Amino acid sequence: SAVISQKPSRDICQRGTSLTIQCQVDSQVTMMFWYRQQPGQSLTLIATANQGSEATYESGFVIDKFPISRPNLTFSTLTVSNMSPEDSSIYLCSVGGGTYEQYFGPGTRLTVT
Amino acid sequence: GESVGLHLPTLSVQEGDNSIINCAYSNSASDYFIWYKQESGKGPQFIIDIRSNMDKRQGQRVTVLLNKTVKHLSLQIAATQPGDSAVYFCAENWGGGADGLTFGKGTHLIIQP
Numbered sequence: 409s410a411v412i413s414q415k416p417s418r419d420i421c422q423r424g425t426s427l428t429i430q431c432q433v434d435s436q437v438t439m440m441f442w443y444r445q446q447p448g449q450s451l452t453l454i455a456t457a458n459q460g461s462e463a464t465y466e467s468g469f470v471i472d473k474f475p476i477s478r479p480n481l482t483f484s485t486l487t488v489s490n491m492s493p494e495d496s497s498i499y500l501c502s503v504g505g506g507t508y509e510q511y512f513g514p515g516t517r518l519t520v521t
Numbered sequence: 522g523e524s525v526g527l528h529l530p531t532l533s534v535q536e537g538d539n540s541i542i543n544c545a546y547s548n549s550a551s552d553y554f555i556w557y558k559q560e561s562g563k564g565p566q567f568i569i570d571i572r573s574n575m576d577k578r579q580g581q582r583v584t585v586l587l588n589k590t591v592k593h594l595s596l597q598i599a600a601t602q603p604g605d606s607a608v609y610f611c612a613e614n615w616g617g618g619a620d621g622l623t624f625g626k627g628t629h630l631i632i633q634p
Contacts, residue, residue: 409567441621450610451565453621466621500564502621508553508572508614510622512564 410435410503412513420519421491428487429516431501436481439504442474445515446497454499457484491520533631540601542628544594544611551613555622556585556596560607568596568609598630606632 411434421427431440442454455463455476463476478484488495496519502510534540546554552573557565569580571587571594578585584597594611608629612622 412564443621450626451612451622451624453623456621509555509567509570511567512557514564 409511410437412501412503412511414499414501414513414516416516417514418517418519420521423492423520425491426487426489427491427518428485429499429501429518431484431486431513433482433503437503438481439510440478440484441502441504441510442476442484442486443500443502443512444497445500451500454486488518491518493520496520530626531629531631533633534601535633536601536603538601540596540598540605540630542596542598542609542611542630544596544625546592546594546611546613546625548613548615548623549589549592551615553614554585554587554594555612555614556583556594557610557612558605558607559610559627565610601630601632603632603634606630 413432415430419427440457443451444454445451453466454469454474455465457463457476457478459478459481465471473489475487486499498515498517500512500515502512504510555570556568558568559565569583569585571578571585576587582599586595598605608627610627611625614620614622
């Protein structure tokens, strides 16, 4: 499976600010995904990010709040904009494994004060 | 969309016993299922997967069973070890790999010495 890294691993941010999370993969992948995991909860898909096209967002998530970039086949960013305490979560990227399986990065733990 | 759910939020087992974690899914169109293990402070780790054209798949100490008639998925862990303590999530995919995953609520597996 691919090795996935995320930066930063954690951050504490003030409300109203924005944070950009980076996801780096050690091999080229077609499919990349971003998930949110609120405290004590399961994972929820935010969007699918494919290189060369606009990200596809799930219901309840909008581009203005969570802009995503996918400049090449090994890298993606997710920005959490105009943050509020409700945005405190773990943000995870995952990559497609070739068919159906997905592999996850270690996550970015965000606390908004 | 339709959801994947789990019957029990916490499961406590004796070390050395077998563990069975259950999951109910509601989308009959789902064609792929994955079990993940998430340890504290880490991203989800792929354990085992199964396609809808199968009813059983075995890995190292783990077995996944799929009952499409009642839309039920289970993960069996043989000879449970302290390192198996984690939260386990089932996830489903019906997009042929192009879509993200829908996750269940998670079961916290606790190993008693």
